[in-house]
Amino acid sequence: MSDGYMWPDNKRMAVCISFDFDGPSPYLWNSRESAQVVLGELEQRRFGPRVGVWRILELLDDLAIQASFFVPGAIADSHPAAVEAILSAGHEIALHGYMHERVEQLTPAELYDVLDRSISALVKVGVSGPLGYRSPSWEMTADAWNALKERDVAYDSSLMGSDVPYTMDGMIEVPVDWALDDAVFYRFTPGTVRPPVTPRHLIEAWHEEIGASKRYGALVVLTMHPWMSGRAGRAVALRALLERCAADPEIWLATAGAIAAHHRSNYGTDSSFRLRPGRIRAECVQEI
């Protein structure tokens, strides 16, 4: 029936609730060489740290769910109160660039510089221990992967090569999926050519995906953004979904950090777990 991955406490599957708390940082990075910063887009994204994140924290608190927040260093520096509220509520805080820099556009030296500054920003607000990482825009290169290993990052959560945790070249991946990212369905920014889907549409789709994932014992990592999923209709719909997840005894609801730790304890980073028909080898870029 399932693909055979083993979860704690005989749970049938795992769900990770994660937020990329990026606010205006992707826009500022993408327009870093523009002469003009447009207020409309800035304000749309500021909804996240101003309003959205507080609604999400309230919702998680009501349902006693621990989530993972991937926070660019610049957001930690400019919104310390929000980040401290996340931390004090017991959620995981992990790396997401300093200004949401896309790794495929950075030189190796820049990769290390960005990583070091983003680690410092999180440490400054009180985050401790080995940090997890999610790459901005889910881009990844071999150079970036090596930089993460050099800095002893605990895990990555940006790739889609499986739907259970896996190891690639010695580092654990907690895999994501475009179909589980709210931005794919909700984002409407200048230049976007299709309307956002309704909250009902997305939440029903995710509920069906979670149900189907039980059959394969898979991991569902939901990725959301406070400036999008914190809007009123979306926050109300998200609450309904999370209530169902929290009440489901077959689901292990866990942070990305806890899922990576489970994988490390049970399968190691030598990839002793074998995905059929064989283990995932240390991949090189040239390999298909």
Added chain:
Amino acid sequence: MSDGYMWPDNKRMAVCISFDFDGPSPYLWNSRESAQVVLGELEQRRFGPRVGVWRILELLDDLAIQASFFVPGAIADSHPAAVEAILSAGHEIALHGYMHERVEQLTPAELYDVLDRSISALVKVGVSGPLGYRSPSWEMTADAWNALKERDVAYDSSLMGSDVPYTMDGMIEVPVDWALDDAVFYRFTPGTVRPPVTPRHLIEAWHEEIGASKRYGALVVLTMHPWMSGRAGRAVALRALLERCAADPEIWLATAGAIAAHHRSNYGTDSSFRLRPGRIRAECVQEI
């Protein structure tokens, strides 16, 4: 339960019905340097002043709803009968550029010139008092914001930084949302790559958004265009939505001007209202 914004008469939330009565003006502005103006697109947009606006006025009259119409000066000059009908029915008329000029493409001198000409055009058809403003295409720059303040504009309604009224650098914002703009869902012009959604789809989505917004005590500003929402199937669907809004005792149905005035009276322009966890400061462009 709610974010704590206080509405008049203990209403739980507010809904503003607004129309950007732009007709062909955005097309004429965008093609101002083209050698050729294409009749197909002109005619599609002329549906607004010819047919759509009259259907909308009838609908609003039937339901005794006062709406806000944002009217480019060129429309007031070329369609005075329609604009006077809007005015005599008791609706608010407010600024929307002269030829729907996008503010991020104007020099500071042009910003003032466009603003002055658009004010004159509205005054000429009988609009009085301090005027509200909505920027064409919801673009905004720091220069444009300053020009609005210099001309004593009563409020802006183009940004998305919250879903209750707020003050930014001394001027009131009555915020909008892409998900509440009919153009995002209905517009189909040459180059558009996805089909328009059905009236049923959009109206149900907006009805759900209004319902969810009660939880947070939020403001829902619907933005529509007579050349799109005046089409037969859309006008019939809109009527059904507005009937439900008008019959709901928990909703304060008000013009953008009335909402701005409420905010000014109760919260001032010094931003004494504090969005959790703190008040919205006078923002500068460099701030995240």
Added chain:
Amino acid sequence: MSDGYMWPDNKRMAVCISFDFDGPSPYLWNSRESAQVVLGELEQRRFGPRVGVWRILELLDDLAIQASFFVPGAIADSHPAAVEAILSAGHEIALHGYMHERVEQLTPAELYDVLDRSISALVKVGVSGPLGYRSPSWEMTADAWNALKERDVAYDSSLMGSDVPYTMDGMIEVPVDWALDDAVFYRFTPGTVRPPVTPRHLIEAWHEEIGASKRYGALVVLTMHPWMSGRAGRAVALRALLERCAADPEIWLATAGAIAAHHRSNYGTDSSFRLRPGRIRAECVQEI
């Protein structure tokens, strides 16, 4: 209740079933300067004259509906059997360019040349009388409008300035609407970025649009393409819609030519019919 347009026999509204029987001609025109014609796209479009048009003729025959077919001259020249079958079944055949040329890309001399060649091609297969016209891709310029008048075209059916017939500068318009064009919803060709909608989705949308149009006494012109709407699932869904139209005593089901003739008889071409609040004047391109 309605906008006041009068239909024959006290019908509440009118529906026109029309087909743009263009097959591969738009692709051949658009790629006329490409070094390479790709067979995949050609074959997809050949489905129209090979298979789709015969299914549509069967369907129309079963329901005793007379439709309007807009046929590029090149299709009449290369598929005379199909065009003769349309004609002998009693449907209207009207102009649609020779090779589906977009009028805004033609010089005045080319406009006349294309028009003359397309008239000749239809006359050659037996079409007679003053011919109606639909512009390829629904584009229109002042030059093209004048060329149509010079050649005594009976009516145009390419613009969207109203949803009842109207006169512009002395020629009758039988107006169309992007939301009533199957290509907007079904077309998937290389470079298209969104999936086709399901037949059920489109047919339900059109059924709702027809129902809503009764309120305003409007005209619904459905535009379809045999290479798209002739596909199995779409043809079956279309049959269900047309059965409902044919059985509805409030609908006047008529060809575009019959609708134009009704307008000419009852309202003339001097635009004596007054769209509220005034008649549609002979428009010039500079007018908003």
Added chain:
Amino acid sequence: MSDGYMWPDNKRMAVCISFDFDGPSPYLWNSRESAQVVLGELEQRRFGPRVGVWRILELLDDLAIQASFFVPGAIADSHPAAVEAILSAGHEIALHGYMHERVEQLTPAELYDVLDRSISALVKVGVSGPLGYRSPSWEMTADAWNALKERDVAYDSSLMGSDVPYTMDGMIEVPVDWALDDAVFYRFTPGTVRPPVTPRHLIEAWHEEIGASKRYGALVVLTMHPWMSGRAGRAVALRALLERCAADPEIWLATAGAIAAHHRSNYGTDSSFRLRPGRIRAECVQEI
């Protein structure tokens, strides 16, 4: 009622379940001149050979369905275990380029080289007999068509000129349809601008298409990709659809190879079967 194509055993229609098992090969081909290969897209596509194909093989085995797998040579070379598992389960394996090369971008010499290398790769893993072919991205040119004939390819399955098998210039076509390709609905890769549809949406659309195709006695060729349709929610939804197909006595469920063989036996390659109103002639590129 039907268009008159005859299926074996008095079946009313045929359904072919096919998979383009391409994994990362289209991405590697398209980025062959890029300086940088991005890991994110590689990993998303590796889901196919790592996880998706095994789920699909399990599903087909459970339902005793024989499917057609179109496999680029590079996948056969790099994932021999998966390809051998497909073969030993009794499915058809057929050609799909070596590295998913688009034929309209190849010189004639390259067309033959790619074809020869892809044939060798399949022969090496044990595929025998005359091989079928599906062109990468469903592109086709006259040169490519001739190359397939020169190499005695058994059939092509890339074009859309009918919805029953047909012959073009002496070679059999088992036709496809964009509306029956999972990539059109599910693919989300960098640069994609619309969200993937839900599995429920696509599977219901396909179920309706199959039902409607009975009326015309048509062929439904479903095309799927293990890296997309092997995702948990999609695999579960696909199972439900295939269960209904397998249980339907009116459907002939067959591989593309079996369908081509049926056509060859019953209609030959001289196109004795006449699509109304006449047989499909050997087409030339210049013909409409």
